[in-house]
Amino acid sequence: MAKRPPDPANGNAPVARQVPMRDFSRSLPMSLLRAREAVMRQFRPKLREHGLTEQQWRILRALAAIEAAEVTELARTAFLLGPSLSRILRDLEARNLIERRTAKSDQRRSMVSISKDGVKLMASVAPSSEAIYAEITQRFGARKLAELQEMLGELEQSLAGLGAADGASAEE
C-alpha cells in the first residue's frame, strides 16, 4: 500500500542520479546512526578519561543495578553479542572491576558481579555522565526526548520478529 510517501521537497540534489534509489543520506539507518553518533560524541571523551569504552561502561552500569547476572543475561541487558561480552569481561576481570564465579547448580553458567573497585569507578564517572545527559536533555527538550524514545521503542516493536528465526518457520 503505502499510499503516498510525502514527497521530500528535495532541496538541492545537485548531481545527476543514474540509479533509482532513495537519497542515501535520508535513509533510516543513516539517520539513526548519525543521531547516535551525535549523542555518543558527548560521552566518549569523559569515559576515555577514566579508561573506559562505551561498551565497558554499559556493562558496569548494568551490573551496578543487580547483585549478579549470568553472562547471557548480561549480554541481553547491555545489548552486546556473546563474543564481544566474553572479551570485555576477560578484560574487566583482569582490571579487577568485576568478579566471576561459576554457578553451583550449573557448572556451565558464570555469575558476574561488579567489584568494589568497579563501584568506586562508577561513582567517579556517574556525575559527569549524568551532567552530560542533563545537558543533552535540556538542549533537545525533555518532552521531545521522551517522544523520541517512545517512537524508537515503537519502531523496535514493529520490527520485532521479522528478521531472525524466532519461533518455528523456515531457516533459509
Add this chain to the structure above:
Amino acid sequence: MAKRPPDPANGNAPVARQVPMRDFSRSLPMSLLRAREAVMRQFRPKLREHGLTEQQWRILRALAAIEAAEVTELARTAFLLGPSLSRILRDLEARNLIERRTAKSDQRRSMVSISKDGVKLMASVAPSSEAIYAEITQRFGARKLAELQEMLGELEQSLAGLGAADGASAEE
C-alpha cells in the same frame, strides 16, 4: 526434537540496589542503538548474500549518485571515519567494484568512482533493499517514519557544536 520449554521468565534475581542513575535500558544511546539494530537486522542477510557489509553498501550507494568523489568527501557522505574508509576502498578496489585515480591538480587527492561491476552489483541488490525498506515503512507507518527522521535530525542539530572536537566552537 527435544522440546525444551526454556525458562526465559526464570524466577531470576530481581535484586535491586539503590544506585543514583537512570535506568540504564532507557538511556538515549541505548534506545538509538536498539532501534538501529532492529532496522539493520532486516538488511544484513540480504547484503551478505551478495558479499557486502553494511559499510561497503553505504559506499557503493554514495558513489552511485555521483560521478566521482574525493576520499574525504566520501567519508563525510557515507559517515565513515578515514581509516575505515581507507581499508574498505582498498578491498572494493581489489574486487573491481570501484576505481581510483589521483587528481591531476593535487597529487594528494584520490578520486573514487564506482565501476561497471559495481553498478551491476548495485542493480542486483537495490530491488531487495528497496523492498525491505518498503516493508519497514509499511509496518511502522510512513507518516511516523517521517516524523521520526525529523526528530532525529533535530537531535543532531541541537548537539552540533557541543563535542569538544576541533573547530573553534561557535558557528561559522
Add this chain to the structure above:
DNA sequence: TCGAGATACTTAACATGTTAAGTGACTGCG
C-alpha cells in the same frame, strides 16, 4: 545409564570503530 542433542559460554577469523602516528604532496611566508 548412556549417548545424541541442547545449552552456556569461549575462540577464531574477519571487518569496522577509534585514536594516534606516519607519509608524501601542497602552501604560505620569509
Add this chain to the structure above:
DNA sequence: CGCAGTCACTTAACATGTTAAGTATCTCGA
C-alpha cells in the same frame, strides 16, 4: 627559492561487531 606548517590520505594498534566453530556441561529419552 627554501622550508616549516598544513593537508589528504594511509598505517598502526587496540577494541568491538558479526558469524562460525569449538569446548565443556547438562538434559532427556530409549
